[in-house]
Amino acid sequence: MAKAKDWLVAALVLxxxxxxxxxxxxxxxxxxxRETDDRAERVVLALLGLSxxxxxxxxxxYALDRLPAQTQLLGLALGLSLLALAGAxxxxxxxxxxxxxxxxxxxxxAHPAEQDAVxxxxxxxxxxxxxxRLLKLGLLGAGGALGLAAITPALxxxxxxxxxxxLATPWRSGRRLVDENGRPLRAADVEEKALYTAFPxxxxxxxxxxxxxxxxxxxxxxxxxxxxxxxxxxxxxxxSKICTHAGCAVSLYRAPxxxxxxxxxxxxxxxxxxxxxPSTGGTVVFGPAGRPLPMLPLETDAKxxxxxKGNFDGPVGPSWWGVRNRKASS
Amino acid sequence: MVGRAQPEGxxxxxxxxxxxxxxxxxxxxxxxxxxxxxxxxWSFLLGxxxxxxxxxxxxxxxxxxxxxxxxTHQVVYHGPYVPLKGQRMSEAYRSxxxxxxxxxxxxxxxxxxxxxxxxFLAAIVLHLFRIFFTGAYRKPRDLTYYIGxxxxxxxxxxxxxxxxxxxxxxxxxxxxIAYGVGMSIPFVGANLTAGIFGGAFPGAAxxxxxxxxAHVLLLPILIGVLLTAHLVLVALKHHTQFRQRQxxxxxxxxxxxxxxxxxxxxxxxxxxxxxxxFLLGGLVQINPIWLWGPFHTYVSTNGAQPDWxxxxxxxxxxxxxxxxxxxxxxxxxxxxxxxxxxxxxIVIGFLYFWPWIERRMTGDTGFHNVLDRPRxxxxxxxxGIAMATLVFLVLLAGSADRVTVLFGISYDAQLWLYRVLVFxxxxxxxxxxYRVCVELQRGEVVEEERRRAxxxxxxxxxxxxxxxxxx
Numbered sequence: 149m150a151k152a153k154d155w156l157v158a159a160l161v162l163x164x165x166x167x168x169x170x171x172x173x174x175x176x177x178x179x180x181x182r183e184t185d186d187r188a189e190r191v192v193l194a195l196l197g198l199s200x201x202x203x204x205x206x207x208x209x210y211a212l213d214r215l216p217a218q219t220q221l222l223g224l225a226l227g228l229s230l231l232a233l234a235g236a237x238x239x240x241x242x243x244x245x246x247x248x249x250x251x252x253x254x255x256x257x258a259h260p261a262e263q264d265a266v267x268x269x270x271x272x273x274x275x276x277x278x279x280x281r282l283l284k285l286g287l288l289g290a291g292g293a294l295g296l297a298a299i300t301p302a303l304x305x306x307x308x309x310x311x312x313x314x315l316a317t318p319w320r321s322g323r324r325l326v327d328e329n330g331r332p333l334r335a336a337d338v339e340e341k342a343l344y345t346a347f348p349x350x351x352x353x354x355x356x357x358x359x360x361x362x363x364x365x366x367x368x369x370x371x372x373x374x375x376x377x378x379x380x381x382x383x384x385x386x387x388s389k390i391c392t393h394a395g396c397a398v399s400l401y402r403a404p405x406x407x408x409x410x411x412x413x414x415x416x417x418x419x420x421x422x423x424x425x426p427s428t429g430g431t432v433v434f435g436p437a438g439r440p441l442p443m444l445p446l447e448t449d450a451k452x453x454x455x456x457k458g459n460f461d462g463p464v465g466p467s468w469w470g471v472r473n474r475k476a477s478s
Numbered sequence: 479m480v481g482r483a484q485p486e487g488x489x490x491x492x493x494x495x496x497x498x499x500x501x502x503x504x505x506x507x508x509x510x511x512x513x514x515x516x517x518x519x520w521s522f523l524l525g526x527x528x529x530x531x532x533x534x535x536x537x538x539x540x541x542x543x544x545x546x547x548x549x550t551h552q553v554v555y556h557g558p559y560v561p562l563k564g565q566r567m568s569e570a571y572r573s574x575x576x577x578x579x580x581x582x583x584x585x586x587x588x589x590x591x592x593x594x595x596x597x598f599l600a601a602i603v604l605h606l607f608r609i610f611f612t613g614a615y616r617k618p619r620d621l622t623y624y625i626g627x628x629x630x631x632x633x634x635x636x637x638x639x640x641x642x643x644x645x646x647x648x649x650x651x652x653x654x655i656a657y658g659v660g661m662s663i664p665f666v667g668a669n670l671t672a673g674i675f676g677g678a679f680p681g682a683a684x685x686x687x688x689x690x691x692a693h694v695l696l697l698p699i700l701i702g703v704l705l706t707a708h709l710v711l712v713a714l715k716h717h718t719q720f721r722q723r724q725x726x727x728x729x730x731x732x733x734x735x736x737x738x739x740x741x742x743x744x745x746x747x748x749x750x751x752x753x754x755x756f757l758l759g760g761l762v763q764i765n766p767i768w769l770w771g772p773f774h775t776y777v778s779t780n781g782a783q784p785d786w787x788x789x790x791x792x793x794x795x796x797x798x799x800x801x802x803x804x805x806x807x808x809x810x811x812x813x814x815x816x817x818x819x820x821x822x823x824i825v826i827g828f829l830y831f832w833p834w835i836e837r838r839m840t841g842d843t844g845f846h847n848v849l850d851r852p853r854x855x856x857x858x859x860x861x862g863i864a865m866a867t868l869v870f871l872v873l874l875a876g877s878a879d880r881v882t883v884l885f886g887i888s889y890d891a892q893l894w895l896y897r898v899l900v901f902x903x904x905x906x907x908x909x910x911x912y913r914v915c916v917e918l919q920r921g922e923v924v925e926e927e928r929r930r931a932x933x934x935x936x937x938x939x940x941x942x943x944x945x946x947x948x949x
Contacts, residue, residue, distance in 0.1 A: 179738060210582060219585045223760005226586075230753030234746045241742030248739050251725050251732045252515050254716055257618065257845045306673035306682065314668060314678045345776055356679045359776030389776050394658030394795065394814045395679060396651050397778035418780040419655055420796045421879065421889060434890060436795060438802025438813040465679065466658030467802055467812030468668040 180246045188243035195236035202229030311470075315463050315477050317357025319444060324349040325360065325386070325454040335448040338364045338384050341413070343401035345389060348456070356465045357476070359389035360444060361398055361415055361426075362454070369412065369427050376429045376461060381446035381454060387430045388444070388464045391417040393437035395466045398424065415441065429461075438467055442476060515733035516740045517719035517726075521608045523747060528601035530751040531594050532705065536698065538591040545581060547573035548690035550645065550683065559768050567772030570686060571645040575768055590759025595637045597755060599787040602630050606829070610862050612849040614718045616842075620833050622711040627829045629704050632697055634787060639693040641765065641785060643686070648765075648782050650773025654679055655795070659818030664811050680775055718849050728847050781879065790869050793876030794821040797896055821872070828865060856915035864908030871896060871903050 206225035209215060277283060307313045325333040325346040333346050344362040347353050367383045379385065389397050396419035403413030414433055415424045422437035424430045430441030442460035449455050460476040499505035516522070549569040555562045557572070559579055567575075577584040606626065609615055615623035638656070642649045657679045660671030676682025719726050719733065726732050734740050758764075770779075784792055794817030803811035836858060837843055852859040875896035882889040 218582070219589075220760050222583055222586045223590070223756050223758075227753045227755075227757030227760060230749050230756060234748075234750030234753055237742045237746030237749060241739065241746060245738035245742065248735055249518075249732060250513070250515060250735055251730050252513075254729055254731055254847050255714070302673070305688075306676045308669055308673060311668055314672065316678075347776070354680055354775045356775055391658075393800075394818070395654040397776050399778045400780060418778050418782060418879075419651060420792070421893075422800065432800045434800070436798045436800050436813050436817070438800060438809070466661045466814065467809050468661040468671075469665050469809060469812075471809045471812065472802075472804060472807050 180248055182244075182246040185243050188239055192236045192240050192244065195232045195239065199229045199232035199236065202226070202232060205229075311468075311474070312477070314465070314468070315474055317459060317464055317476050318348045318351035318355060319357065319456045319459050319476075321456060321458050323351075323456045324449075325362065325446075325456070328353070332453045333362070334452050335381060335384060335454050336452055338362060338454075340364045340366065341401075341403045343399070343415075345399075346386065346454070356390050356395065357388070357460075359397065360386045361389045361401075361441075362386045363401065363403075363413075363415070363426050365413075365427050371428050373429050376443055379429075379443050379445040379457075379461070381448045384446055384454065385426050386444040386446050386454075386456075387415065387424070387426065387441040388460055390465045391419065391422055391437060392439050392441060392465070392467060393417065393420055393422045393435070396420075398422075398441065439472065512735065512737035514713070514736045515716070515731050516736065517717050517731060517733040519720055521612075522717065524601055524605040524608055526744065526747055527751055528598055528605055529705070529709075530748040531598035531601055531755065532701070533748065534594040534752050534755050535591060535598060536702075538587045538594065539694065539698070541587045542577070542591060543694055545573060545577040545584065546570070546643070546690070548643070548686045550680070550686050555772075562768065562771065565772060566774075568645045568686075570643065571767070571772050574644045574646075579768065586756070586760050588759075589762075589764050590755050592641070592764045593758040593762070594755050595640060596764075596785060596787070597751075597758075599633055599637060599785075602626075602633060603787075606630065607862075607866070610829075610832075611852045611859055612718070612720075613846065613855055613858065614849055615833050616836075616846040618715050618845055619711070619718070622708055622715075623833065624830065625704050625708045625711070627826065629701055629708065630829075631826055632701050632704070636693065636697040636701065637785060638788060639689055639697070643689055643693055644765075644767055645686075645773055646767040647770040647773045647777060647779055648767075650775075651778050651782055652784060652788075654775070655792075655814075655818075657681075659795075659814045662812035662815040663819055664815065667812075667815075716847070718847055720851070721848050726848065728845070731847070781883065783877070783880070789876045790825075790873040791818060791822060791876075793872040793874065793896075794818065796878070797872060797875050797893065797900065799897070825865070825869060832861075853915040853918040856912050856919070859915050860908040860912035863911040864904040867907040868900060868904040871900050875900070 202225050206222060206229065209218060209221045209225055212218075215221065274280065326349045327333055327344070327346060330349070332349065333344065338344060340363075342363070346360040346362050347358050351358055353359065362384060364384045365380075370380060370383060370385070372379060372385075387398070389399070391398050396417050398415050398417045400416035400418055401413065402416055402423075412425065412427060415426055415430070416422070417435070417437070420436050422435035423433045424437070424441045425433050430443055432438070432440060439462065442462040442464050444460050445457035447455055447457045463471050463474050463476055495505065495508075498508070547569045551569045552566050553569055553572055555565050555567055555572055555575070557563075557575060557580065559575060562575070574588070578588055579585070609623060609626070638652065642653045642656070657671055657675060660674065661667045663670060672678060674685075674688070676684050676688075716731055717733070719731060721727075723732065734743075771777075783789070795814060796817070798813060798816045800813065802809050802813050839857065850858075875893065878889055878892040878896065881887055881892060
């Protein structure tokens with residue numbers, strides 16, 4: 149027992165007792181001396197203690213299951229632990245170590261003599277070669293050709309010079325329109341002032357050529373240009389759902405609620421607010437899109453289901469160099 | 479132990495120094511390095527904050543890689559989050575859902591990572607402002623500056639790829655926009671973009687591994703290498719300083735030495751930045767991906783906004799009026815090119831070319847270790863403010879849809895206002911700034927004059943007093 153007490157006292161003295169460092173007398177000081185700041189030392193110690201407590205708190209919170217707001221408590225514990233440590237370091241930097249402000253020299257701007265020597269060294273290493281220019285060209289040629297060879301495999305990344313793949317869509321004449329769950333869309337189910345998303349039956353929904361926006365307009369409001377005449381199925385029109393500006397899904401329909409200043413319902417892309425008029429063949433009314441939404445010709449079959457009558461009147465998705473000249477393909 | 483002549487601590491240090499010096503011969507270097515001087519000004523800490531945010535990004539990012547699945551293979555969700563039960567989604571999105579909702583501390587680390595990215599970019603931009611408006615980019619530090627601007631560009635790309643990888647609805651929309659912007663690059667756009675994506679959007683199955691390896695390996699390493707070069711260059715030429723005292727000149731640097739004064743301060747700042755980021759990560763929600771739902775090509779939502787540092791790009795994409803540049807029905811420049819490629823290229827290009835432009839304008843090709851205050855170079859300050867105003871206005875334009883929702887102001891009207899403002903605003907801001915700088919300079923001349931005159935008057939009065947009042 150007494151021995152244990154001795155050990156305890158010794159440990160305390162070692163831990164808490166102030167140590168007088170025996171300074172080496174032989175060398176003069178390099179760092180200026182600062183008076184011991186008793187209070188600051190205590191503050192630093194307290195902050196370090198707080199930091200340890202919070203870090204342990206993090207471990208405890210992690211170990212406790214079913215704690216409400218565990219994420220918040222974990223963040224609080226770790227954040228406070230780090231902030232307390234930061235505080236300790238900053239107080240130590242400001243109050244415990246010498247607060248020196250020294251003047252020094254900037255490095256010289258340049259070394260002219262060494263520059264000359266380097267130049268000379270490089271020159272003299274190759275001055276015995278007579279066909280210098282030719283060799284340089286040869287080296288350049290080999291390097292360039294190797295570089296070309298090195299980047300060639302990058303062409304395997306994707307279709308190169310095969311724009312045809314960008315034009316393909318799964319739509320073809322006779323293909324039925326289905327909803328997200330694969331149920332065929334009936335013409336009779338399509339109501340006015342509502343927006344429907346439809347897909348080609350049996351195709352991959354995720355392809356950019358697949359999704360459609362389908363809306364029904366009163367026949368008298370329909371004002372399709374001559375080349376799109378007959379694309380509607382008794383007032384039901386279908387457009388590619390992919391915006392021709394930057395590719396987001398055109399998922400807003402400005403109907404029936406729209407400002408009196410806006411003349412008619414419109415399809416809007418929520419990314420950059422390109423606004424298309426469904427009654428005039430998807431022409432751009434406002435926003436950054438540069439060409440109309442591609443329109444899909446529709447028909448109603450004998451059972452009343454909606455079917456495609458062909459492919460889109462233009463390429464689907466964001467525009468690219470030369471896009472206007474091309475047609476969508478099946 | 480207490481009474482020993484050579485305390486333990488000192489012996490350990492001696493041993494370590496000997497070990498290092500005898501094997502590397504770097505004691506002379508270390509001796510100099512420990513007395514490397516740091517001039518003192520709060521604005522010099524901005525770059526350090528960026529550095530420490532990067533450290534937190536790497537540390538938290540490594541943790542996240544142990545849970546993330548880089549696959550767009552479609553699965554059905556059966557996890558604990560009820561609203562998404564039974565939904566089709568990619569393995570990538572499901573893995574981040576699980577990380578956020580089922581892995582202990584997972585959400586803390588993910589949110590801290592996201593916050594760190596936002597703070598990283600903010601610190602870089604503020605640091606850039608400091609460098610620009612004080613002329614710190616002038617010789618011999620132009621190379622340091624170009625590397626810094628390059629890192630800014632890479633950091634923007636890295637941040638974008640980071641939140642794209644999650645494959646929630648927002649990230650998918652962003653990625654599709656990136657695809658659209660890539661496609662719009664004249665001549666090479668379609669091949670380049672379809673090449674990167676492995677085909678038309680949504681691209682090949684290999685797109686996700688490509689994005690992932692770029693986000694966690696290629697770009698971090700690139701940024702790390704450039705960061706190292708940036709810091710080595712700073713150290714080789716030493717820091718710049720303001721002329722706050724007589725002693726601070728082009729040849730003499732005044733500051734606190736690395737050891738002992740600067741070390742605890744810098745470490746404190748590092749730990750402090752980490753602390754703030756973890757507090758934010760724990761207490762302030764960011765990107766609650768379970769609310770957005772999975773992305774599908776045919777889905778989008780209103781009111782989507784990118785992280786703040788890409789706000790200027792969405793603003794630019796929205797501002798451009800709706801036309802493609804066509805010749806004879808042949809599209810040459812699709813619309814997204816202007817806002818998504820040309821505008822950022824102009825801004826980044828301005829940053830790259832500005833030092834050269836300024837040298838041409840002023841004919842000043844000399845070395846500069848002492849910084850200008852913004853008023854000391856009115857033309858630079860005016861041009862910088864004009865450019866910053868432009869980017870800020872475009873960023874604001876990107877938020878017009880939220881203003882419409884919150885205050886009911888017409889979106890179209892706002893956009894037309896911004897279309898005018900982006901031309902008028904920078905011009906006015908630049909002119910006002912120029913004027914203010916010149917007036918401040920003049921004010922200083924007057925003040926100097928007054929002080930000199932007062933001094934003379936006081937001396938004269940003193941002399942008169944000493945001489946005694948003549949009778």
